[in-house]
Amino acid sequence: MTDPTAPSTAERAPASAALLARARAVTPGGVNSPVRAFRSVGGTPRFMASGRGPTLTDVDGREYVDLVGSWGPMILGHAHPEVIAAVHDAAARGTSFGTPSENEVLLAEEIVERVAPVERVRLVSSGTEATMSAIRLARGFTGRPLVVKFAGHYHGHVDSLLVAAGSGVATLALPDSAGVPAEMAAETVVLPYNDVAALEAVFAARGEQVACVITEAAAGNMGVVPPDPGFTEALRRVTAEHGALLVSDEVMTGFRCSRAGWWGHEDLDVAPDLLTFGKVMGGGFPAAAFGGRADVMALLAPDGPVYQAGTLSGNPVATAAGLTTLRLCDDAVYSRLDEVSSTIREAASEALTKAGVPHRVQTASSMFSVFFRDGTVRDYDDARAQDTEAFARFFHAMLDAGVYLPPSAYECWFVSAAHDDAAVERVLAALPGAAAAAAG
Numbered sequence: 001m002t003d004p005t006a007p008s009t010a011e012r013a014p015a016s017a018a019l020l021a022r023a024r025a026v027t028p029g030g031v032n033s034p035v036r037a038f039r040s041v042g043g044t045p046r047f048m049a050s051g052r053g054p055t056l057t058d059v060d061g062r063e064y065v066d067l068v069g070s071w072g073p074m075i076l077g078h079a080h081p082e083v084i085a086a087v088h089d090a091a092a093r094g095t096s097f098g099t100p101s102e103n104e105v106l107l108a109e110e111i112v113e114r115v116a117p118v119e120r121v122r123l124v125s126s127g128t129e130a131t132m133s134a135i136r137l138a139r140g141f142t143g144r145p146l147v148v149k150f151a152g153h154y155h156g157h158v159d160s161l162l163v164a165a166g167s168g169v170a171t172l173a174l175p176d177s178a179g180v181p182a183e184m185a186a187e188t189v190v191l192p193y194n195d196v197a198a199l200e201a202v203f204a205a206r207g208e209q210v211a212c213v214i215t216e217a218a219a220g221n222m223g224v225v226p227p228d229p230g231f232t233e234a235l236r237r238v239t240a241e242h243g244a245l246l247v248s249d250e251v252m253t254g255f256r257c258s259r260a261g262w263w264g265h266e267d268l269d270v271a272p273d274l275l276t277f278g279k280v281m282g283g284g285f286p287a288a289a290f291g292g293r294a295d296v297m298a299l300l301a302p303d304g305p306v307y308q309a310g311t312l313s314g315n316p317v318a319t320a321a322g323l324t325t326l327r328l329c330d331d332a333v334y335s336r337l338d339e340v341s342s343t344i345r346e347a348a349s350e351a352l353t354k355a356g357v358p359h360r361v362q363t364a365s366s367m368f369s370v371f372f373r374d375g376t377v378r379d380y381d382d383a384r385a386q387d388t389e390a391f392a393r394f395f396h397a398m399l400d401a402g403v404y405l406p407p408s409a410y411e412c413w414f415v416s417a418a419h420d421d422a423a424v425e426r427v428l429a430a431l432p433g434a435a436a437a438a439a440g
């Protein structure tokens with residue numbers, strides 16, 4: 001691991017370093033979400049002061065082309081004028097009512113219209129709440145206890161889903177989280193991703209106890225690992241055969257991989273029973289959702305016995321931002337994402353090849369990531385067999401050249417429709433030097 005106190009990076013970012021010192025005195029690790037702390041790459045996390053279009057500016061006044069996009073939400077870039085106008089307008093009319101309001105209906109209609117398997121949808125405030133509520137509903141509907149998940153898939157920090165999770169858990173090399181009771185973890189069955197035989201074996205042995213299988217629609221939290229052809233179909237077939245529900249977690253892929261998310265992307269002929277959303281649908285505000293079959297959703301309070309609630313659910317400012325974002329996500333936005341994504345990933349691969357750095361670029365629509373290893377990555381074991389030191393050198397060289405990558409080898413790179421040719425050029429210009437740094 002790179003020395004996190006290395007003076008060179010603190011010297012480059014004195015205002016960030018000063019804020020980090022103050023933050024550490026009042027907040028564990030100085031951050032409000034672990035992967036922001038730069039632990040796996042070392043150095044001083046940059047405190048950002050503003051964002052505009054494809055760029056972020058830190059408190060030292062340095063500008064970066066942003067390839068994190070707040071980990072997915074900023075599909076239109078930062079401070080999109082129409083989103084900001086909608087937010088101003090909504091906020092001026094009151095920031096929270098604790099009653100139903102029109103924007104919630106409009107946002108729900110937009111989701112139902114885009115994603116056919118979603119007949120009913122409920123709004124919440126985070127992806128974590130969405131997956132937590134979806135598995136409670138699946139257990140309530142089936143009357144069964146077990147949840148099947150895949151190693152390396154991250155579904156938020158829900159107790160029973162924080163087992164062999166990707167994202168920050170992978171970044172920090174935590175096997176699992178402390179504070180999750182063994183009894184709760186025992187209700188979660190973890191399988192290798194893309195392994196139909198393992199799935200069939202679990203269902204043959206314990207199928208009558210399984211409430212649901214939850215899967216990232218295309219995995220993005222261990223780096224990008226799409227489902228093998230036929231894998232999602234196998235999930236649908238096996239769950240249906242055993243009366244279990246299929247929950248597709250589209251918090252990352254939803255409204256990013258296409259208008260309708262991963263579900264609408266490939267010629268995938270699979271309707272999940274429940275889907276979860278977040279990130280893009282909040283337009284940079286806390287808004288998320290879960291939805292699906294009307295007969296399953298009918299079990300939710302107040303119609304049914306499965307309780308779920310939220311003081312800020314359907315918040316008028318968050319729904320205004322989300323609705324405006326989704327309405328702006330037209331075909332031109334998705335084709336720009338594809339174009340920017342393929343230009344950057346091809347250039348990254350070319351630079352790393354030239355520098356002799358073993359790597360593998362994987363994609364799921366415009367989502368992509370670079371694994372610092374050779375060979376196809378199909379599951380979490382493959383993803384973990386990376387040269388994270390090479391990634392750390394690559395990351396810092398990109399950062400020094402003004403490109404902000406996810407500070408972890410286990411994360412997806414996110415582009416936005418605001419990444420214009422000038423922003424893409426800056427990324428391409430930084431790549432050869434970073435590839436050389438990665439080579440060591």
Ligand SMILES: *Cc1c(COP(=O)(O)O)cnc(C)c1O
Nearest residue numbers: 126127128154155156249251252
């Ligand atoms: C980000 C993410 C979550 C958690 O969402 P939060 O809003 O961070 O709680 C859940 N599932 C997936 C697939 C995600 O990428």
